[in-house]
Amino acid sequence: MSNARASAALRLRVGFLVIAIVLSVLGARLVQLQAIDPKSYAVMAATEGTVTVTLPASRGTISDRNGLALAHSVDGLMVVADPTLTDEDAPELATFLSQRLDVDYFGTLQRLRRTDSRFQYIARRVPAAIARDVVAEARELGYAGLSTRDDPVRDYPTGDVAANLLGFMGADGDPLAGLELTFDRTLSGTDGSARYQVGFGNRIPLGESTVVPARHGDDLQLTIDGDLQWFVQRVLRSTVEGARAESGVAIVMDTRTGEILALADHPTFDARAPLEAPKADLGSRAMQDVYEPGSVEKVLTMAALLDAGKVTPQTQIEVPPNIRRSGRTIRDHWQHGDIRLTLAGVLSKSSNVGTILAASELTREELHDYLVRFGLGARTDVGVRGETRGLLPDVANWSQLSHDTIAFGQGLSVNALQMIAAVNAVANDGVRVDPSLVRGVATTDTGTEVGTDTATSTRVISSQAARDTAEMMELVVDPEAGVAPRAQVPGYRVAGKTGTAQRVGADCGCYDGTFTVSFAGFAPADDPRFTVYVVVQNPGTRGGGGSITGPAFAKIMGHLLHRYAVPPTGTPGTDLAHEW
Numbered sequence: 001m002s003n004a005r006a007s008a009a010l011r012l013r014v015g016f017l018v019i020a021i022v023l024s025v026l027g028a029r030l031v032q033l034q035a036i037d038p039k040s041y042a043v044m045a046a047t048e049g050t051v052t053v054t055l056p057a058s059r060g061t062i063s064d065r066n067g068l069a070l071a072h073s074v075d076g077l078m079v080v081a082d083p084t085l086t087d088e089d090a091p092e093l094a095t096f097l098s099q100r101l102d103v104d105y106f107g108t109l110q111r112l113r114r115t116d117s118r119f120q121y122i123a124r125r126v127p128a129a130i131a132r133d134v135v136a137e138a139r140e141l142g143y144a145g146l147s148t149r150d151d152p153v154r155d156y157p158t159g160d161v162a163a164n165l166l167g168f169m170g171a172d173g174d175p176l177a178g179l180e181l182t183f184d185r186t187l188s189g190t191d192g193s194a195r196y197q198v199g200f201g202n203r204i205p206l207g208e209s210t211v212v213p214a215r216h217g218d219d220l221q222l223t224i225d226g227d228l229q230w231f232v233q234r235v236l237r238s239t240v241e242g243a244r245a246e247s248g249v250a251i252v253m254d255t256r257t258g259e260i261l262a263l264a265d266h267p268t269f270d271a272r273a274p275l276e277a278p279k280a281d282l283g284s285r286a287m288q289d290v291y292e293p294g295s296v297e298k299v300l301t302m303a304a305l306l307d308a309g310k311v312t313p314q315t316q317i318e319v320p321p322n323i324r325r326s327g328r329t330i331r332d333h334w335q336h337g338d339i340r341l342t343l344a345g346v347l348s349k350s351s352n353v354g355t356i357l358a359a360s361e362l363t364r365e366e367l368h369d370y371l372v373r374f375g376l377g378a379r380t381d382v383g384v385r386g387e388t389r390g391l392l393p394d395v396a397n398w399s400q401l402s403h404d405t406i407a408f409g410q411g412l413s414v415n416a417l418q419m420i421a422a423v424n425a426v427a428n429d430g431v432r433v434d435p436s437l438v439r440g441v442a443t444t445d446t447g448t449e450v451g452t453d454t455a456t457s458t459r460v461i462s463s464q465a466a467r468d469t470a471e472m473m474e475l476v477v478d479p480e481a482g483v484a485p486r487a488q489v490p491g492y493r494v495a496g497k498t499g500t501a502q503r504v505g506a507d508c509g510c511y512d513g514t515f516t517v518s519f520a521g522f523a524p525a526d527d528p529r530f531t532v533y534v535v536v537q538n539p540g541t542r543g544g545g546g547s548i549t550g551p552a553f554a555k556i557m558g559h560l561l562h563r564y565a566v567p568p569t570g571t572p573g574t575d576l577a578h579e580w
Helices: 002-036 039-048 090-101 105-112 128-140 178-182 184-188 226-242 294-307 343-349 352-359 364-373 400-407 416-427 463-477 545-563
Strands: 050-055 069-074 076-081 120-127 146-150 153-155 175-177 192-199 209-212 247-254 260-266 316-319 322-325 328-331 339-342 431-433 457-459 495-504 511-523 530-537
Touching: 076 128, 090 105, 090 120, 090 128, 105 120, 120 128, 120 153, 128 146, 175 178, 175 184, 178 184, 226 247, 226 260, 226 530, 226 545, 247 416, 247 545, 294 343, 294 352, 294 364, 294 400, 294 416, 294 463, 294 495, 294 511, 294 545, 316 343, 316 352, 322 352, 322 400, 328 352, 328 400, 339 343, 343 352, 343 463, 352 400, 364 400, 416 431, 416 463, 416 511, 416 530, 463 495, 463 511, 495 545, 511 545, 530 545
Parallel strands: none
Antiparallel strands: 050 192, 069 153, 076 120, 076 146, 192 209, 247 260, 247 530, 316 339, 322 328, 431 457, 495 511, 511 530
């Protein structure tokens, strides 16, 4: 019994030893797999490859003054390929992708066959629903190797609202025009990247991995009121189309701050489909086109005369039917004999002859200096690319005829934003304030800081001269004394001025029989809150600034005063006489 028990004990010890040896071997292999030998994964990764993926930065939002998004980034996807899986079906897959994603067939074919890479872009910034459908359909057709990654898409939710200011993006995600281009450094941010190892078609969990996070773009807030912008664009469109005109511009400015509340161009375009519009409609005519301002400029001439102490609103002027200057006969827009007008009447009747006679009190240098102080001949630099500076001839080159025609608005050129800023100086108690499109401060692509925080103010004329000029402008909309009664806003005192100017043809370099008609004004006249300027180019119907643009001004101004709850001042209108 003793020997038997000893033999059994020996067999038991041997069995335990075998089990221990087996467990030791298995444990050592497990440790090797889990901790000691990660290099085996690295070897596989080196065989399969290392992938670097872009982590797209989200572009900053462009919003209106109330936070309404005018341009923002929405969910989108990039379609990418693993060429080691797409190479076999590359020709058929390239055909499918070129048809579904509108990508170039030959470029796509080349990327699908690049077997030295495991990651190739096929299409960027594709709407998420479309990208997912394309990848799913490809899988159903038996094509392997396609997948998606996050890639924000630029969207313009309000369509054509402020499109001429906003600009648009190209298919490759680069900004091509407008504020998108001017403030690209602010909006774009910086893409990040992710680098990781792949083995057997999958990401290796324990493989090398490096991530550089994306830095998203900063937002840009405009002074524009999006809802007001929509309304102004519709009024302008109706005006331009009703007059069978070539184009038009309408601008709304906050009189006190210089903030641009609306800046409309027509024709315009849908920022979501810019390629469907003619190239000429993609920029902002309000700042890129120049024209002779016509009689709206008389406001500046009268303000200069009053500020210099040369005249008063009731200065009496005998106005003949025409005047001969430098071998040229200058007439008024209506037939008349010798008439007696006050300076206020000269403005309200928009008499060229009367303006010339009054402006003779100023030397060429004096008139030129005032126009420079009003901002003519210089860019406003609000941050819109391609803004023109207009043309104010060097005073050394002024002839007597130049002095006369510039006084009533011909022989010089402006852009619309320049002109409203100049008229706004009269409304703003004689102080010109820089116009602004950006709230706060932002840096343009040229390194210039712009915005409400950088705007400066300059006194151009005295407070008294500004008040006198505004009171004279009230006569312009008077049914008896003025030429633009249709520019009145019921219940409010309105100050304004019409403009009708000959246009210089691009082909002949001469006056070609076409015209620019306009109306600029502010309200309430005795406590101005808003300044509005409407310009229409080459109307196909009869009429001038009073009948074509005056009614548009009244619609916009009336809407403004009610939208911003500006009450009437309740004071009586001007009692200035227009005749003597």
